[in-house]
Amino acid sequence: MHFIHHIRHHFFTREFLLFLVVGGVNTFNGTFLSWLYAFLIPNHNVAFNCGYLTSNLIAYYLNSTFIFPEPLSLQRCLKFALSYVPNYIIQNLIVLLFYNFLGYPPILSYLIAAVLGIPVTFLFVKIFAFGRR
Numbered sequence: 001m002h003f004i005h006h007i008r009h010h011f012f013t014r015e016f017l018l019f020l021v022v023g024g025v026n027t028f029n030g031t032f033l034s035w036l037y038a039f040l041i042p043n044h045n046v047a048f049n050c051g052y053l054t055s056n057l058i059a060y061y062l063n064s065t066f067i068f069p070e071p072l073s074l075q076r077c078l079k080f081a082l083s084y085v086p087n088y089i090i091q092n093l094i095v096l097l098f099y100n101f102l103g104y105p106p107i108l109s110y111l112i113a114a115v116l117g118i119p120v121t122f123l124f125v126k127i128f129a130f131g132r133r
Contacts, residue, residue, distance in 0.1 A: 010123060015132075018067045019122050022059055030055035056081060068130035076129060083124035087117045 010016065034051025041047040060080045064070050091113035099109035126132045 010126070011119065015067050015126065016122055019063070019125070020118070022062045022067060023118065025062065026055050026059040029058055056084065063125060063130070068126065068132060070130060079129040080125060083129045084121060086124055087121040090120055091117045 030051050032051075033054045034048045037047035037050045037054075038044055041050065057077070060077050061072065063080065064072055064076070070076060094113035094116055095109045098104040098112055099106055104112070
């Protein structure tokens with residue numbers, strides 16, 4: 001019963017719903033900005049990373065403004081960026097497992113990775129970057 005209370009406390013909240021909305025906006029921004037950078041930067045991998053970084057700066061602003069209201073700071077921005085490292089690792093491991101070892105189609109593997117990575121990222125952003133329990 002204690003476990004269920006923790007799940008409700010973190011995930012059945014306005015914060016988590018807004019985090020999902022900002023995540024959707026961030027996904028769009030990352031894709032769109034990467035596409036725009038590709039017109040300026042001939043290397044598409046560099047363009048993608050520039051779009052990813054820019055969209056995460058926007059996501060930090062949106063999280064600080066609408067989800068976890070806090071003044072913007074370099075320290076919190078760096079913590080926010082570090083909060084995405086576990087998500088990156090988890091998603092890569094899930095894709096490795098589902099695509100490479102279990103033979104799932106790539107798009108399904110990516111979807112599973114995204115869905116399973118969201119709660120972990122939310123907790124890291126909430127607790128580590130914004131200091132909310």
